[in-house]
Amino acid sequence: MGASNASAGNISVNGRTYQRGTAPVVAICVDGCEIDYLEQAAASGTAPFISGLLQGPSSLRAECVIPAFTNPNNISIATGRPPSVHGICGNFFYDKEAGAEVMMNNPKYLRAGTIFAAFADSGAKVAVVTAKDKLRRLLGKDLQGVCFSAEKADEARLATHGIENVLDLVGMPVPDVYGAELSEFVFAAGVRLLETQRPDLMYLSTTDYVQHKFAPGTAEADAFCAMMDEYLRRLDALGAVVALTADHGMNAKHDQHGAPNVIYLQTLLDDYLGKGTARVILPITDPYVAHHGALGSFATVYLPSHEAANRVIARLVSVRGVQLAIGRDDACKWFELPPDRMGDVVVISQKSYVLGTARERHDLSGLKQPLRSHGGLSEQIVPMLLNRPVRGVDPHRRLRNFDILDLAFNHARA
Amino acid sequence: MGASNASAGNISVNGRTYQRGTAPVVAICVDGCEIDYLEQAAASGTAPFISGLLQGPSSLRAECVIPAFTNPNNISIATGRPPSVHGICGNFFYDKEAGAEVMMNNPKYLRAGTIFAAFADSGAKVAVVTAKDKLRRLLGKDLQGVCFSAEKADEARLATHGIENVLDLVGMPVPDVYGAELSEFVFAAGVRLLETQRPDLMYLSTTDYVQHKFAPGTAEADAFCAMMDEYLRRLDALGAVVALTADHGMNAKHDQHGAPNVIYLQTLLDDYLGKGTARVILPITDPYVAHHGALGSFATVYLPSHEAANRVIARLVSVRGVQLAIGRDDACKWFELPPDRMGDVVVISQKSYVLGTARERHDLSGLKQPLRSHGGLSEQIVPMLLNRPVRGVDPHRRLRNFDILDLAFNHARA
Known part of the structure; x- marks a missing residue:
């Protein structure tokens, strides 16, 4: 059966079933899209389509x-x-046996198949466009379809990415990895793909460079939303089910003078337990840190014993800016994390604080604006907006951003 | 040594030492005082003294x-x-051995002496005024000084309350327990006590009837702040060190139609585990529920086994409005709670949600306004305002509302 006959049958992946309809589904993950960005842009009149979604x-x-x-x-x-199911709980984990910090950007660390691959395997046309290439590698695992990043759009080849000549298709040059254009390229590519290939399932994932730098309601943030707004309107006009969510929110993490509110955990625990007794892992760490300096509101700490873990929790109780510090077992149960990739203690900071390792290990020279970042409970609530009525969702069900394809396929069909 | 010679010596209580100075200290706990109340009243110009404190x-x-x-x-x-030290972790706990819910309003459940009693024992003049009498009984334990409630101001007797003829002193009738006057009486009594008896240490504790009903910036909330403002100004003018904090914040807990967002935990767990297997305790429950219907953002669940506790946590992961559900051990470590008075699972709801037992067990007939309440992480940040410069506080120290007397005695002296 060809991809154009995608309406037949349901597709089951990871214990969930998705009902294939006839309209293409475009799921969008706007990186760092705290709801305030959308609401302020809507209020200022710069994002009329988003305003309609917010009131819809x-x-x-x-x-x-x-x-x-x-x-x-x-x-x-x-x-x-x-x-807990797919295994990816950050950019890094610490391999205790190997004694090494391991980067999880390699698809081999993914423990579950993607919905994208399953759709493609069943004959649906699938396209995935990311801002950064590191994410493209993970999302594209085993995917027989289109999958490329804006960052390396010029390197896309039919055999490896399911597409080539992307720059011609989109009509934009390869954007700078630090800039709003990297995300705009993703949207522009999405519109052109829908116009030319009409995938049954498309996933667009942007980057939060703008959100790390600019607060909701600023000219730069509103301009970003206005950009999104126009592409969303076009995706809608092309007949797609458009579903938008975010990977996380975003908050200011600085004091009234603009200095970042950082808890340097490795330094603090070295002083407390002796140098090197604790190993602090910041799963936000990645090669692109200019906009946040690898400072986020979540850390995990590897320790030599249960007793040391208890001592660390007791110590952190008196540290300004820590919102929660609990043991691995409870953290993995509640937050649904893989225990073998988490430290002995999970630490979450307050809304206006971030967690670092040691001052000398964070390059803050790239921070041209007061720090904005994410990682904790204060960034957990995100928008979930669809351009179709959503039906049949239990009002007591906790909605997650990862329910977006369930909503789009199973609940948003006319 | 008489009470007027109170400047000599330090007083140690519960492992902390307080340096007695010469100026009287007035510590104020404004019940449910989310910072927004103060900021909005300051912005509207109705609370000029508070505005000065906020900018100070x-x-x-x-x-x-x-x-x-x-x-x-x-x-x-x-x-x-x-x-974890004083033992009072709510209004109720469940005595597993006795199979009974036990009210903790009786002073016998208090496991630590108060700073008030220690000051009085060392010869200082101490006065404690509460809005409700239930709190007066706990705060007044072993206190040789003035201690009465606005609610039963007419029942204060020299032998039992350290004072009598309170209504004459204050010049107000006994206020209704449901109304702003109950708190105003506390402030008015504080000013009159400072004028007439000049206690070395005074503690004023209001009630959150107004805050449960009215949002920050409303006319009623601003009027409450304006009332406070005038009394604070007078306490300041009388030469006291004035230190203000709150017992907790306050947030809207309803949907856009004004209906309360309630998770009925007992019903949910009865359905899940079988009737009566779990016992849900809401420590907010007390005899005065008209303004919140015993609905708050914290609950604890008693269960027959560790395995049942794990099942409950796994179930709550998918329930809308639950922000955190963790086991007793981790909860007691992080939140510094007494393990023998906590259930097997601690549950905290999201900012706009509350936890109930069963619909039929909550009388919401007294809720004339959309529900506002407290109990969880979203109500943890409170104001701490002093009318003197605070010196020598470690910037990395986590400030707690219960540090208020440490700040007032040890750090706010000129």
């Missing part, structure tokens, strides 16, 4: 995965399940 | 005790320590 029948709120970081949430959306 | 050198923020309820926080302020 499917203006929902959902909760993201903790840690409120990009990869765990994008992979949750791609698989429809939390990190 | 000692405009701090502190964290209250979780559960963010009145008694645990007032007792923490009175003892300078968290509930």
